Amino acid sequence: MRVAITTLWLCAAVSAAQAEIVEVRGVAFDDVLNLRTEPRAGAPLAGALPPAAFGIEALKRTDGWVYVRSGTLEGWAAARYLRPQFVPGERPPSPLQCLGTEPFWSVAIDGNVLTYNTPDLKPIAAQVGSVQQSRNSTIVWRVVPKDGPVASATIEAHQACSDGMSDRVFSFSARVETRDGMFLSGCCERAK
Numbered sequence: 001m002r003v004a005i006t007t008l009w010l011c012a013a014v015s016a017a018q019a020e021i022v023e024v025r026g027v028a029f030d031d032v033l034n035l036r037t038e039p040r041a042g043a044p045l046a047g048a049l050p051p052a053a054f055g056i057e058a059l060k061r062t063d064g065w066v067y068v069r070s071g072t073l074e075g076w077a078a079a080r081y082l083r084p085q086f087v088p089g090e091r092p093p094s095p096l097q098c099l100g101t102e103p104f105w106s107v108a109i110d111g112n113v114l115t116y117n118t119p120d121l122k123p124i125a126a127q128v129g130s131v132q133q134s135r136n137s138t139i140v141w142r143v144v145p146k147d148g149p150v151a152s153a154t155i156e157a158h159q160a161c162s163d164g165m166s167d168r169v170f171s172f173s174a175r176v177e178t179r180d181g182m183f184l185s186g187c188c189e190r191a192k
Helices: 002-018
Strands: 022-023 033-036 044-050 055-063 065-070 071-078 082-084 096-100 105-110 113-118 121-133 142-146 148-163 172-178 183-190
Touching: 044 071, 096 148, 096 172, 105 148, 105 172, 105 183, 113 148, 148 183
Parallel strands: none
Antiparallel strands: 022 055, 022 082, 033 044, 033 071, 055 065, 065 071, 096 105, 096 183, 105 113, 113 121, 121 142, 142 148, 148 172, 172 183
């Protein structure tokens, strides 16, 4: 009996260690990702995940569906709404595309280059001088370019960020301070 229990425990531990961790992407800000009891659109509902859910275990896949577990919820989700989860590190993901509205602006971070753009300016690229990870959070960074119009950009991961103009949900938020004193807020996503 003891051997059987130990074997079951080891199988469960190996299965959990092999699970891919995913996050929800592409679900509208005011919607949910339905979980189904079977891998088909007409199957009964087993639950729902919010539009920016993360830390979800992807346990198995079949024909465009993924069997997932999030806390006590389990069920089949449409694979097109799931992406591998960003794993925090000392730097924000790269490439990363951030944007804001009213006034419109964008910041792209690609390796050690930060590019700032507005409808009135040509894109202005600057070398990143430093990246500082928050002392009390592994998902917040301040990026400081060596020169150019941006004084700093603070990026925070795992946010349900809305640009206020579309139904898109972004998984990063941004706060950008320009050298001429503007303070801008917006949303970011990992660029493809």
